[in-house]
Amino acid sequence: MAEQSDVPPAQDTAQTADEPKPGTLGESEFFWRDHWSWLQECGYRLRPRYAPDWVPSWEGTSKTFYHCEDGVQIRVGRIMDAIRISDNKRVALKRISKLEHPFEAEIGQFLSSGDLKTDPSNRCIPVYEILQVPDEGDEIIIVMPLLRPYNSPRFDTFGEVVEFVRQIFEGLQFMHHHHVAHRDCDDCNIMLDPTELLPSGYHPVDINKKPDLSGRPKAYTRTQRPTKYYLIDFGISRRYNPEDGPPLEYPIWGGDKTVPEFQKSDEKMDPFPTDVYYLGNLIREDFIQAKLGFQFMEPLVVDMVQDDPTKRPTMDEVVARFATIVSSLSSWKLRSRVVGRKDNAILGAYRTVTHWARRVSYIVRRVPAIPTPKS
Template sequence: MASRSPPQSWEYLLTKEELLWRNHYVWLKEHDYLLRPRYNPDWVPSQWIAGKELSELGFDLRFEDSQANAKFSKNYKVMDATRISDGAFVVLKPINIAMYEEEIPIGLWFSEEPQASDPANHCVPILEVLDFPDVPGKRIIVMPQLCRYDKPRFDTVGEAVEFMRQVFQGLQFMHKNNIVHRDCNAENIMMDVTRLFPTPYHPLDTRMKRDWSGRVSHLTRTQRPVKYYLIDFGLSVRYAPGAHRPPEPIVLGGDRSAPEFRMKDGVLPMECDPFPTDIYYIGNLLRTDFVEGRGYGPRPPKLGFEFLRPLMEDMVQDDPALRPTMDEVVRRFDEIIRGLSRRKLRSRVVKVDDDFDCFYAVTHWFRMIASIIRRREPIPSP
C-alpha cells in the first residue's frame, strides 16, 4: 500500500469537546496552564512516529496522547492541566454563567477566608477564574485535581467511616451557612489523593502513570489520610442569613430517585424543600454504595456496614419532614462510631461479589499489624 503524507493538522482526531481546548492551548499557556501534548496545535500523534498506517492513527490506547476527553469518559466536561509556575496538577472547568449563575459566586465564597481555613469546610476550592477571550458567556474555574472518592477502593472500615464523617461534616457546613447543594451524589464527591500516589497518576485513569509508561502504585488511606471534597455547585442555592427559605423548583441532578420527585395523585410536584433532599442524597449514597448496593451496574454492597442501616433508613424516608437534619445526622453518626471496636474499624472492606484472594487477605493483615505497631489511628483523619 502506497504511503500517504500526513495532514497539516491532526485536529480531525479530536472530539468536538476537545477542540475547545486545542483552540485555547496557547492562550492557556500564556496564563500559566499547560495542557497535555494532545491539545498542542502542533501535535503529531506518536502513533505516526511509530510507523502506523494513517487509518490507525489516534486510536491506539497504548499511547498517552490517544487518551481522549470524550463523551465516553466521565471527565469529558473538564480538562486537566499543569500549572507551569509550580508544577501543580489542576482541573479546568468551563462554566456557562447564564445557566449556572451561582456556581462561581458560591465556590469563591467557600474559597475565601475565614471559610477556607475552617476544618469543617469540604467544598472544593477555586484557585482562579479565567474569562474565555472569544467565547461569550463562558468562564473557566481552576480547581485542584481530584479523584472520585472510592478510587482506589477503601482498605478498611475505618477508612470508609472517615469518608462518611467528612462528607457529613461538609454538608453540615454548607447547611449551617444557608447553602444547599442539590446534587450531592456519588459523582460529586471527590478526594485529594496526592499523598496516596508516590508517582503521579494519569488524570483519565488513576491506574496508570501520568506519562502512560506503566501501572502506578498507591498507598492506603490509613497510611496517608486524605481529604474529601464536595464539588459542582451548579445547582446550589444560597439564602441570606436568617431569611425565609421558600420551596425551590425541582431540578434533577445525578440522583433522580428522591421520593419528593415522584408523581402524587397523578400530579408531578413542581417544587420542594431542598435541604431534606440533600439529606436523602447522602443517605441514598450510603444505601447504594455501602449497605445494600444497586440493582443495576457494578455496585454490589460492601460487607460489614449494617451498623449504618438505622441512620440510612431515616435519611431516605419518603416524607422529607421526617428526615433528620444534618446536625442530627452528625450527632447520631458520632454515637454510632463510638460504639465500633478498633478491630471492627481495622477490618477489611469486602464487596459481596469479591472472590476470596489469599494474597489480599494476607497483605491486609500485614498492613493492619504495621498500623498497630506504628500507632496509626483506625479512623485516619488528615
C-alpha cells in the same frame, strides 16, 4: 447467480476523507486546542495533545494511539487537566456557561473565601481562580485542584470508610450552616485528593495508569496516608438568605433519580432535606447494600432516606448521631477489611493476607484505626 465473495466491498472498509484518523482530536477537544496559547499566557499548560503544532507521537512508528499518552481523549469535554506553570501542580479546568449555571462560580468562590476557606469542616472543592474566556462573554473557566473518585483506590478498612463518611457529613453540614444547598451530592460529586495516596501521579484521564501509561500507579492505603474528600459541582446549588425564611424550590433533578419527593410532586420544596436523602442513599447503595458489615449505619441511613422529607434528620442531627455510632465501634471492627458482596474469592484471599500484614504493622506502630488527615 453471481458467486458470493467473503471479501466485503471496498467502500465498506475504506476510511473516507471526512472521517478523522483514530486517536486524533474529537470535536469536544477543539476548544482546548484553540485556547492553548491563551491558557499558557494565563499560567496553565495543557498536555502536548492540545498544542496547536501537535504531531501524534505514534505517526511513523509501529505504535498504536491507545498505547501513547497523547492518544488519550478526554471523556468530558468541559473538564480538562492542566499543569499550573508557577508550581508544576496539576489542576482541573472546568468550562462553564454562565447562562446555564449562573450561580456555580459565585457559590464556589463564596465557599473558598475568607474564614470559610480555612474552616476544618469545609469539604467544598477550592476555587483557585476564575478565567474569563476571550471573545466568549458567556463562558468562564474555573480552576480547581485535580481530584479523583472518592472510592478510587478501594477502601481497605472500616475505619477508612468511617473517616470518609465523617468528612462528607461534616462537609454538607458546613454548607447548610452557610445556607447553601448542594442539590446534587451523589457519588459522582464526591471526590478525594490523590496527592498523598498516589504521590507519583497517574494519568488524568486513564486514572488507573501511570502518567505515561506504562502500568498501574503506586497507591497507598488511606490508613497509611490519610486523605481529604471534597464535595464538587455547584452547578445547581443555591445559596439562600436566612432572613427570607425556609427556602422553597421547584425540584431540579440531579444524578440520583430516586428522590421520593420528586416522584410525587412538582411543588416547591425545601432543598435541604433532599441533600440529606442524597447522602443517605449513597451510603445505602455503596456500602450497606454493596459491602458486608455496614449494618451499624443502617438505622441512621433509614431515617435519612425516609419518603417524607420533613421526617428526615437535619445534618446537625446526622453528624451528632454518626459520632455516637462511631464511638461504639471497637478497634477490631475499625481495622477489619472492607469486603464487597460480589468480590472475587481468590482475589479476596490475596487481599486478606496483605491486609493482615498491614494490620499487624499498624497495631505495632500505633497507627490510628481512623485515618484523620492533617488540617
